[in-house]
Amino acid sequence: MSEPHDGLLLNDATVAGYLRSHPDFFERMPALISELSLPHDAGQAVSLVERQVSILRERNIDMRQRLSELLGAANDNDTLFEKTRTLTLALVAAPDLEAIDAVLATELIEGFSADCAVCYFSQAHPEASHPHLIYAESIQEVPLFHLTQGTGISCGLLRPDEFEALFGTRTESEGSAAIVQLGHGVLLGMLAIGSKDPERFSPDMGTLFVRFIGDILARRLVVLATRPSAADES
Numbered sequence: 001m002s003e004p005h006d007g008l009l010l011n012d013a014t015v016a017g018y019l020r021s022h023p024d025f026f027e028r029m030p031a032l033i034s035e036l037s038l039p040h041d042a043g044q045a046v047s048l049v050e051r052q053v054s055i056l057r058e059r060n061i062d063m064r065q066r067l068s069e070l071l072g073a074a075n076d077n078d079t080l081f082e083k084t085r086t087l088t089l090a091l092v093a094a095p096d097l098e099a100i101d102a103v104l105a106t107e108l109i110e111g112f113s114a115d116c117a118v119c120y121f122s123q124a125h126p127e128a129s130h131p132h133l134i135y136a137e138s139i140q141e142v143p144l145f146h147l148t149q150g151t152g153i154s155c156g157l158l159r160p161d162e163f164e165a166l167f168g169t170r171t172e173s174e175g176s177a178a179i180v181q182l183g184h185g186v187l188l189g190m191l192a193i194g195s196k197d198p199e200r201f202s203p204d205m206g207t208l209f210v211r212f213i214g215d216i217l218a219r220r221l222v223v224l225a226t227r228p229s230a231a232d233e234s
Contacts, residue, residue, distance in 0.1 A: 086107055086111060090103045097133060098130060100119075100220060101130035114193045115175075116193075116194045119221075120142040121182070121188060144158075152211075153178070153181070153211060153214075154177075156201065160174065166179075178192070
């Protein structure tokens with residue numbers, strides 16, 4: 001069967017003649033090979049079939065690699081979800097602010113492979129600060145709070161002096177931190193999770209779980225800070 005194409009009459013003989021005159025055609029158009037139906041037969045067709053199989057094999061390898069990356073990410077998210085779930089349940093079960101401090105020291109620092117964590121809270125009634133729960137009279141007194149302005153969160157490098165100002169511990173070189181604002185109706189404070197590894201927290205990391213932890217912590221702090229302490233009750 002012949003078909004006109006741009007003034008030319010195309011048929012099997014014309015196509016075959018063109019391919020003979022241009023033996024490198026499929027090298028210049030490799031994508032076309034994967035769309036052809038070529039019987040695995042003797043003669044010149046064998047090389048085309050092998051080429052087609054090679055292209056499909058390369059695509060299969062690429063798809064396997066992508067699938068492996070997706071599965072790896074899914075496993076990481078599952079692990080992170082379980083750690084976040086454990087932390088959330090511990091925060092909900094904490095009976096007082098001292099217990100909140102203990103949760104930050106264990107479930108947050110140990111569970112998330114961090115070196116330090118601190119929560120600055122400006123809306124509590126006056127009482128002594130805890131190692132990981134520090135009271136500030138105003139947001140303006142919270143170290144490095146300006147890093148979270150705009151998006152409410154910051155993940156990235158900290159200079160040694162910044163790391164010390166935030167966590168009270170100085171590093172020999174740059175460290176990193178995930179810092180998130182705490183708010184529940186009003187701005188309450190800031191949670192910071194730090195690592196001496198400069199690559200532990202980076203600007204391109206996902207922030208969903210960090211924001212979620214901040215939301216839960218803010219709500220628990222509001223509830224517990226308004227309760228009378230044991231000393232007050234006595």
